[in-house]
Amino acid sequence: MKKTFLSLTLLLGLSTLQANDIASLSIQVQPSDARVRIMNIVPKFHNGIELDKGKSYHLLINKKGYRTVNRWIKLDGDKTLKFNLVDIPKSSLSEIFSPYSSRAKSYNYRQDVKSSSYMVDKSLIRKFGIALNLGDLKTVKKMIKAGVDVNIRFSSGMTPLHIAVARGRLDMVKYLVAQGADTSAMDKDYAVPAFVAVRTNPQIAEY
Numbered sequence: 001m002k003k004t005f006l007s008l009t010l011l012l013g014l015s016t017l018q019a020n021d022i023a024s025l026s027i028q029v030q031p032s033d034a035r036v037r038i039m040n041i042v043p044k045f046h047n048g049i050e051l052d053k054g055k056s057y058h059l060l061i062n063k064k065g066y067r068t069v070n071r072w073i074k075l076d077g078d079k080t081l082k083f084n085l086v087d088i089p090k091s092s093l094s095e096i097f098s099p100y101s102s103r104a105k106s107y108n109y110r111q112d113v114k115s116s117s118y119m120v121d122k123s124l125i126r127k128f129g130i131a132l133n134l135g136d137l138k139t140v141k142k143m144i145k146a147g148v149d150v151n152i153r154f155s156s157g158m159t160p161l162h163i164a165v166a167r168g169r170l171d172m173v174k175y176l177v178a179q180g181a182d183t184s185a186m187d188k189d190y191a192v193p194a195f196v197a198v199r200t201n202p203q204i205a206e207y
Contacts, residue, residue: 020053021052021053021054022050022051022052022053023050023051023052023053023075023076023077023078023079024048024049024050024051024078024079025038025048025049025051025057025075025078025079025080025081026047026048026049026079026080026081027045027047027059027061027080027081027082027083028080028081028082028083029061029082029083029084029085030083030084030085031063031066031085033063034061034062034063034066034085035061035062035063036059036060036061037059037060037061038051038057038058038059038060039058039059039060040057040058041057051075052075053075053076053077054074054075054076055074055075056072056073056074056075057072057073057074057075058071058072059071059072059073059081061083061085063085065087066085066086066087067085067086067087069083069085124143124148125148125152125154127139127143128140128143128148128152128160129154129163131143132160132163132164132167132172133163133167135167135169135172137169137171137172137175140160140172140175140176141175144179150176150179150180150181151180151181151182151185153185156187156188157186157187157188157189158187159181159182159185159187159193160176160181161173161176161177161181161182161183161185161193162185162187162191162193162196164176165193165194165196165197166196173193181193
């Protein structure tokens with residue numbers, strides 16, 4: 001009888017300790033159809049999700065046409081967070097990125113590619129392009145230090161910065177910008193890197 005009572009006491013104590021290690025998280029966001037994700041856990045997020053207390057979680061909230069919320073939060077206890085996403089003005093985007101803007105009309109993509117060092121050493125540039133697409137920052141750094149132009153244009157019209165943005169490599173984006181990458185360079189679709197980020201990797205657009 002004493003053993004049974006002791007076992008029950010231990011089980012109840014363990015359950016209490018486990019409950020104290022768990023906290024719930026809810027997210028209230030406007031617009032309500034924005035996508036909410038916690039990037040460093042496997043389960044899909046839902047309001048009231050139970051997570052390990054005391055840990056930090058990578059929160060990502062995004063919706064097309066709005067600025068992405070990309071931050072880490074520490075869950076010290078049951079928590080409800082509220083976010084109002086900030087919309088990106090369509091008028092400002094169209095003025096900067098539209099193919100019909102005055103800047104785009106005056107842009108000669110083919111001439112820009114011809115004047116680039118793209119044609120100097122095809123094998124070297126091919127290796128550079130592969131490193132960019134694979135996200136091989138170490139090789140990219142070596143090649144730029146060896147003299148490869150940080151603003152070189154590939155046959156697609158894309159620059160290294162366009163590719164890094166499209167691949168979602170924020171570390172590479174930061175490095176290229178620090179090395180003098182042209183943030184206003186257009187590809188053959190008249191898109192600058194920031195517009196590519198808005199379309200493909202909103203979290204990089206925040207940078």
